[in-house]
Amino acid sequence: MTSEIQQDVTTTSTVNRRGRFGMLVVVLVVAMVASTWLAVSIGAVPVALPQAWGIVADGIVPGLVPRTWTPVQEQIVWEFRLPRALLALLVGAGLAVVGAVLQALVRNPLADPFLLGISSGASFGAVTVFILGVSALGGLSMSAAAFAGSLLALALVYALAQRSGRLTPSRLVLAGVALAYLFQAAYSFVLQAAQSGRAAQQVLFWLMGSLGGARWHLLPLPAVVLAAGVTYLLLQHRPLNAIAAGEETAVSLGVNVNRFRLTLFVLTSLLVGVLVATSGAIAFVGLIVPHAARLLVGADHRRVLPVTALLGAVFLQLVDIAARTVNAPQELALSIVTALFGVPFFLWLLRRRSVDRAVSVQ
Numbered sequence: 001m002t003s004e005i006q007q008d009v010t011t012t013s014t015v016n017r018r019g020r021f022g023m024l025v026v027v028l029v030v031a032m033v034a035s036t037w038l039a040v041s042i043g044a045v046p047v048a049l050p051q052a053w054g055i056v057a058d059g060i061v062p063g064l065v066p067r068t069w070t071p072v073q074e075q076i077v078w079e080f081r082l083p084r085a086l087l088a089l090l091v092g093a094g095l096a097v098v099g100a101v102l103q104a105l106v107r108n109p110l111a112d113p114f115l116l117g118i119s120s121g122a123s124f125g126a127v128t129v130f131i132l133g134v135s136a137l138g139g140l141s142m143s144a145a146a147f148a149g150s151l152l153a154l155a156l157v158y159a160l161a162q163r164s165g166r167l168t169p170s171r172l173v174l175a176g177v178a179l180a181y182l183f184q185a186a187y188s189f190v191l192q193a194a195q196s197g198r199a200a201q202q203v204l205f206w207l208m209g210s211l212g213g214a215r216w217h218l219l220p221l222p223a224v225v226l227a228a229g230v231t232y233l234l235l236q237h238r239p240l241n242a243i244a245a246g247e248e249t250a251v252s253l254g255v256n257v258n259r260f261r262l263t264l265f266v267l268t269s270l271l272v273g274v275l276v277a278t279s280g281a282i283a284f285v286g287l288i289v290p291h292a293a294r295l296l297v298g299a300d301h302r303r304v305l306p307v308t309a310l311l312g313a314v315f316l317q318l319v320d321i322a323a324r325t326v327n328a329p330q331e332l333a334l335s336i337v338t339a340l341f342g343v344p345f346f347l348w349l350l351r352r353r354s355v356d357r358a359v360s361v362q
Contacts, residue, residue: 099286
């Protein structure tokens, strides 16, 4: 009788958790749609919310709604604001997921692509191709060069952070910060040597994070890479949970730790490279959002990853809206806005007694 009661309690608890998780996902999806709707309405040329919705609906299914907008409003919403809003969702989701994965892989709550120097490495590759041309790095495209730079940065950080064959959390952060400065110096040299001062000025603004160049033709590559990457990571949620609990635990559960880390390092480098090539290096998204997701759903990556992706998408969408409106008509770099949230959060993490402790599955 007692065992039956305990089983019923366990079943009820599981159902409740699944119900709360499902409700949270629905709320985040609604928030994502609402923030996107708001993003396509706000700007130097105001477009009413019903008109913005009508323009998007008419663009998807022509003639679906009566036309109550001008051709200028249609061009602004469909050709500029909507691609920008969608790119914000993709970049926010991707950077947040990469942060969650890195924090699990290296068992350090401070890990994120910006602090570990990965974004700076990707920026170096992208800037080199942008300024010097595709022949500068053996014919690599901008996205491929950014991927190569991010992979190089991550490999160097991983090598420098090891001590006696094991990763040390404090060495990891220090190595990442040092290499971030190194790659920043490298692409600063490329910019200083550039013949066109105007091009260098544009790149400098882009390097701090900007979605102003978003167009429809730029969306397919990050969308496909992000969808494939998140799908693969969701399938690997059990090994991720195991390695987050510790290498000994992962090995005892049959996980090949070195091979698994290498695979996910390559995948995260690919994600960062593709995203940085379209938006520049945006700080702190990969640091803040995964912790917020764990506070909401715990540390099981089967739930952490989708919630992190949705939270990251909404977060960067709102950040981009703020960047366009706070100092209108001038636009702020996205990293300026994210730093307002990220720096206090980073300092709070540093003050926690558990900052050097591994991120473990609860």
